[in-house]
Amino acid sequence: MHEPNAFSRRIFIRQGVMLASFAATLPHFIQESALGMLAPEGSGTSSRPGVPEERILVVVQLSGGNDGLNAVIPYGDPEYHNARPGIGLGEPGKAKNGGAALQLDQDRGIGLHPNLTGLKELHDQGKLSVVAGVGYPNPNRSHFASMDIWQCGRPEGKGTGWLGRYVDAACNGNPAADMAVSIGRTAPLAMMGSQSKPVAFESADLFRWLGADAGGTMDAEYQRMARAGTLPGVEAGSQESFLMRTALDAQVTSDRIRAAVKKQPLVPYPGSPLAKQLQTVAAMIRDGMKTRVYYVSMGGFDTHANQPGSHGNLMRQLGDALLAFQKDLAAQGNEGRVVTMCFSEFGRRVRQNASNGTDHGTAGPVFLLGPAVQPGLRGKYPSLTDLDGGDLKFTTDFRGVYQELLGRWMRAPTEQVLGGTYEAPGLVRA
């Protein structure tokens, strides 16, 4: 899985022999400082406090395939109601199957799920962009394959992740250990670069070795061994090398993160798992960590049967968590630095199934949040009658959304990360 190219070569040349010899034993961020000292003034992308470069991207992954047609509802289209007699929701003010859409775009007859009151509030404040019909050619209806495609940012769904490549590029190949942080059990493929790997944890409280608490002089000994990194002679790419490097990274990032999340948030958060994750992200942003990309996720969207209740709960949790997060950032004074993107691996079929649920489909909406987004419904809402085998045809390439976020928002060279340029409706005010 070698990334092509001139880019890696440049890294190698710049690092030269000196850094290469350190590489095994230094934690990533010390290497980065060493590199920073070598690099000519102004050539790096490392951020200085207070400058607009210090922008942050937060990604919220909805796993399982969010039903886009019931999240961003084309209530004005009779075909929507025909296709979904048992789960279709009513136009604003006229409840149907348990709910009425919240107004999003009256002219186009598009509304939000009744439980997305949090997003509706942000919409009314001009802090919500709803990108309609986001997808990719030759859609894959396997959760994992399609999620891999989204996470890689490539239609073949193989290789490194789009955010990982961004971090690689932004850090000239020497990413700080905490450039990318993922909250969750496993680090997402999206954040796996050829050099950079995210810090991943589920709970900051356990983010250290507790053996020292047993007493004695063990802690000093432990620290020595953990900080040794990859020992001389250990084969690159071996399991030992991977584990030794990870242990070193764990040790040096542990202290920072535990310090960051100690403070009480400035606003109350709901109790859902997504809200807890976003609360942790907000705490790290507030603490001034240098992290540029955060990743959180929420599951349960695979609503094949009896969808209305379960999808309604998911919508409630999602909207409320995002609203609390946005309010927290505003209270911190950090709102202007952060854009949040919320996506799912695919939408669902237009027609409901016999179990009052929906099966795997294709294109779906992407939500962008923050004062910097172009507010309102962006892009073309896919037709419900001009279908491909009963599925929506995408109207915005997902890489176009990435391009806006990385290029316009994060000010990164996108062609190198995305392997091309893509059409996208303006999504970020730059």
Place this chain on the structure above:
Amino acid sequence: MTRRPPTADLAPLPAARFDASAARHLLARAGFGGTPAQVDALAAIGLDRAVDLIVNYDGQPAKPVSPDDFDRDLIPPLTREEREQLQRARRERDEATVERLERKENQTKAEDRRQLQSLREWWLARMIESARPLEEKLTLFWHGHFATGARTIEDSWLMFQQNQLFRTHAAGNFATLVLNVIRDPAMIRYLDNDDSRRGRPNENLARELLELFVLGEGSGYTEQDIKEGARALTGYTLEGEDFVFRENNHDGGPKSILGRRGNWNGDDFVRIALERTECSRFVCGKLHRFFVNDVPEQDLAPSHAAARAAAVDAMAAELRAQQYELRPVLAKLFRSAHFFDASNRASVIKSPAQLVVQTIRQLGTPPRQLSSLTAACELMGQDLFQPPNVKGWDGGRSWINTSTLFVRQNLAVYLLTGKRPGMYDWENDSARFDADALVAGAADRADEAPANRAAAASARPDRAADLAPEQLVDRLLSVTLAAPAHPARRDELVRFATQQTAPGARAERTLSTLALITALPEFQLA
């Protein structure tokens, strides 16, 4: 330290090379490891008998499993009528009925979650106690392969039944196993086949059968094969909690699946898929990764990658020759020089369940509290009965990140000391772990390294406290790590052990040295 590539076929290891180190490897990979005494006993009986003992485990005692071990009718979930009643009540704002039915539903779910937790502990206890470690290890493998999530099923008894299904066929016939899986109520419910009927097939089960269970993604099947397979599987449904084939829901019409045309049913669909050679390669590839080596393909030298591919091919050929009987393939693998090759030692990252069970079985720690152990497994990314998705756990390096590494180290601290790590809400467990038992008599036991054996024989201390720091460290490293320790590590640990001269520290010397070893990155390797 570039290693020579392993042998590419499954030729047996010469009997003379089956030493204690090899026996330890076999016990760790085909099971959950063992104490030094168990390792020595296994080494003493020789390779063939050792593999026979492990693979043909039916002769070993096992706690019987009865359907009554768990409650099938805990509290019956809402009936279809009740669910409809609830929906109607919501529409009509009949709040009293809504409340009554919701309470009933919540009560049922809470009871079921409690039973699911008992089931987790029951299974983990089996892994810890079983005299048939391979049986439980394969049950874990199949659970990850035919991944089904309890939160979706919301029926702990069905998860129990599925677990027992995997145990029954653990080392049996793969074809029989798959035919049972498409009749397994938990799987049918997980992949919505109970909602699939003639004219309205649900593709979920058919898709995962080809993509994840039998052939593997990108192995040449088409979307059309999935659609036709889904038709073949219509009618494989449930009556309450039991499998039933409903002829009138089944689509008996002609279908074309993987190039074969006929009026296929679900069993035919499975058999047609099993006829493809891709199936044996796919399953053996996963078995190889699970039992032999999970270093990512791109990090293997080309010669090692080629050896791996050839070994998987040899396993697959054997599986086909044995008509999908797994036991002979596993026996052949576990006897092979390939399996014992130096490049395949310390090459698998312990899964969380493996880490928990192996630490207990290998070091002889008290098992502590099962509920704590299942909670730790979840934090390490392996919530038993709740794999992250139908693909199961990715395994290998995905187990390890900066966070799970700390949980892993802290789990070992808990097993060794009984001290409660951080935020888990459990009592201290005062059961004392006798670390000295691991090293006492070290000098009398045949160790794998001849140099050590000679050194030990000359010293012959009979108490752990009398061991020289070098002897102590060498002994602990040899019984805990899957490969010889790096010289720098050994030096560091010897220095630490030497410094433990204060009376209290000296008494705890073995335990504190061992705790440090369990915190080494290398300890995560089996």
